[in-house]
Amino acid sequence: MTDKESSVNELTDRTGRPAPVGATPPTFRRERLVRNERSSQRNLQCRSHLWRPQPLGRRPRQPPPPQGVASRGQRDLRPHSHDAADSIDNALESSAAGIRAVKISLLVLGITAIAQIAVVTISGSIALAADTIHNFSDALTAVPLWIAFALSTKAATRRYTYGFGRVEDLAGLFVVAMITMSAIIAGYEAVVRLIHPQPVENVGWVALAGLIGFIGNEWVALYRIGVGRRIGSAALVADGLHARTDGFTSLAVLVAAGAVALGVPLADPIIGLVITVAILAVLRTAVRDVFHRLLDSVDPALIDTAEAVLATRPGVRSVRSLRMRWIGHRLHADAELDIDATLSLADAHRIAHDAEHGLIHAVPKLTTALIHAYPADHPNAAEQHRHGSEPPTEMSSF
Numbered sequence: 001m002t003d004k005e006s007s008v009n010e011l012t013d014r015t016g017r018p019a020p021v022g023a024t025p026p027t028f029r030r031e032r033l034v035r036n037e038r039s040s041q042r043n044l045q046c047r048s049h050l051w052r053p054q055p056l057g058r059r060p061r062q063p064p065p066p067q068g069v070a071s072r073g074q075r076d077l078r079p080h081s082h083d084a085a086d087s088i089d090n091a092l093e094s095s096a097a098g099i100r101a102v103k104i105s106l107l108v109l110g111i112t113a114i115a116q117i118a119v120v121t122i123s124g125s126i127a128l129a130a131d132t133i134h135n136f137s138d139a140l141t142a143v144p145l146w147i148a149f150a151l152s153t154k155a156a157t158r159r160y161t162y163g164f165g166r167v168e169d170l171a172g173l174f175v176v177a178m179i180t181m182s183a184i185i186a187g188y189e190a191v192v193r194l195i196h197p198q199p200v201e202n203v204g205w206v207a208l209a210g211l212i213g214f215i216g217n218e219w220v221a222l223y224r225i226g227v228g229r230r231i232g233s234a235a236l237v238a239d240g241l242h243a244r245t246d247g248f249t250s251l252a253v254l255v256a257a258g259a260v261a262l263g264v265p266l267a268d269p270i271i272g273l274v275i276t277v278a279i280l281a282v283l284r285t286a287v288r289d290v291f292h293r294l295l296d297s298v299d300p301a302l303i304d305t306a307e308a309v310l311a312t313r314p315g316v317r318s319v320r321s322l323r324m325r326w327i328g329h330r331l332h333a334d335a336e337l338d339i340d341a342t343l344s345l346a347d348a349h350r351i352a353h354d355a356e357h358g359l360i361h362a363v364p365k366l367t368t369a370l371i372h373a374y375p376a377d378h379p380n381a382a383e384q385h386r387h388g389s390e391p392p393t394e395m396s397s398f
Contacts, residue, residue, distance in 0.1 A: 098149040098236055098329070101227040102142045105220040109139035109243070112216030119209035129272075132213075133185050141178050141239055144171035148235070152328050165328025172235050172290035179242065179286055183279040190272030197269070203261045210253030217247035232365035233329035238289050245282045249275045296325040302363060306333060309362040315339050315351035317376040324366075333359060333369040341375030348373050 116132040148168040156163040224240030227233075252271050259267030302324060310319045320336035339351050352371040359369045 096149075096153070097227055097231050098233055099146060101224055101236065102146045102149065105224055105243070106139055106142040106146070108216055108220050109142070112213055113139055115212055116209045119205045122205055129189060133182055133189075141175045141242070144174040145235060145239065147171070148328070152330075162327055162332070163330075165330050168233065168235050168328035169290070169293045169326070172238070172286070172293065175235070175239060175242070176283065176286050176290055179279060179283045183276055183283060186272060186279060187276040190269045190276060193269035193272065194266070197265060199265065203257045206260075207254050207257040210250045210257065213250030213253065214247045217243045217250060221247060231329050232331070234289060234293060234326070236329075238286055242282050242286065245278055249278050252278075293326055298324045298326065298331075302331075306335070306359055306363050306366075309358050310335055310337060310355055313351070313355045313358050315343070315347070316355060320374065329365065330368070331363065331366040333363070333366060334372075335359070335369065336372045336374060338376040339373045341377040 113132055113136050120129050120132055145168070148171040151164040151167045154164050221240045221244035224243060225237050226240075228236030228238075228240055252274055256268045256271035259271075303322060306324065307319050307322055310316060310322070317338040317340065320338055322333065322335045324331060324333045326332075335355070337352070337355060339348055343351070352373045356369045356371050359371075360366050
């Protein structure tokens with residue numbers, strides 16, 4: 001007992017209350033409370049048929065594996081882990097990769113846009129102005145994605161039991177709003193320039209700025225799309241496609257500069273309208289992808305793959321139902337299986353747990369799966385259980 005801790009008798013003297021027989025010293029009492037709290041958290045996060053404790057934070061990073069042919073052979077022969085906590089760690093690493101991609105692309109797009117602003121000030125090109133406005137909007141869409149990826153690393157709470165991955169999908173709404181604003185501003189400026197033509201100066205600088213815009217946006221597009229596909233983030237992939245469209249519109253600025261140099265001054269606002277149409281095309285695709293995610297849309301091929309995996313697991317008679325949904329860049333599944341009614345509770349638990357392992361291993365980006373098993377000889381067990389009646393056997397809810 002340390003100097004800062006009081007004995008039971010000292011506490012009794014201070015409070016004036018007799019100490020109960022067998023009173024537990026404060027140190028042991030605190031240890032017991034910590035153990036009880038951890039046990040409660042584990043019971044809250046786990047089902048008896050699916051052992052899946054969720055980490056409260058980032059798990060310690062393991063040291064890098066040794067290099068060399070012999071070491072690679074040992075890693076290949078070592079059984080791989082199906083622990084759901086490892087899937088959560090992978091999702092956290094994916095969020096960190098998304099944040100890094102957003103930071104780097106934001107820096108590159110910011111430098112590109114600033115360089116184009118300088119040329120716009122000198123030349124007065126409306127085509128370049130429309131392209132610059134769009135580049136700025138593309139750079140600003142990185143901010144909500146940054147926030148979304150940061151929030152997705154937070155652990156689930158008793159209120160937000162699925163975590164904060166849905167913020168990534170909500171960030172897509174901000175992307176849609178920024179693209180819409182870009183289309184409105186670019187179209188308005190192009191129409192005004194058609195009605196009131198103004199000469200374009202420093203055509204060579206305009207062409208150079210368009211080339212800079214194409215190189216910067218295409219690099220960002222390749223980087224965002226690559227990282228987005230690797231971590232399973234539809235929002236990041238869509239933003240990368242947005243940047244690629246910006247690159248193509250920057251090439252259109254080159255065409256406008258060449259047309260003005262050849263004596264066709266109206267080509268500049270016309271190319272500005274073309275950029276507006278390109279932005280609207282991106283807007284249509286972005287709206288479709290964002291609302292698909294908000295409505296829990298998934299690729300039917302993922303459902304086919306998951307059903308095939310579950311149906312072939314040992315002990316599974318059939319797959320009653322299967323639902324999947326994206327939560328940010330993480331995939332979640334809920335499945336109901338029919339298994340042999342004569343199996344014991346322990347065997348049924350093992351089958352459900354094995355089905356979860358097989359599902360997480362076979363479906364890319366799947367981090368959590370909730371498996372519920374029913375006895376195959378009771379076809380109405382699921383409906384009775386949903387309506388609150390007594391399940392026909394103990395196996396229908398374990």
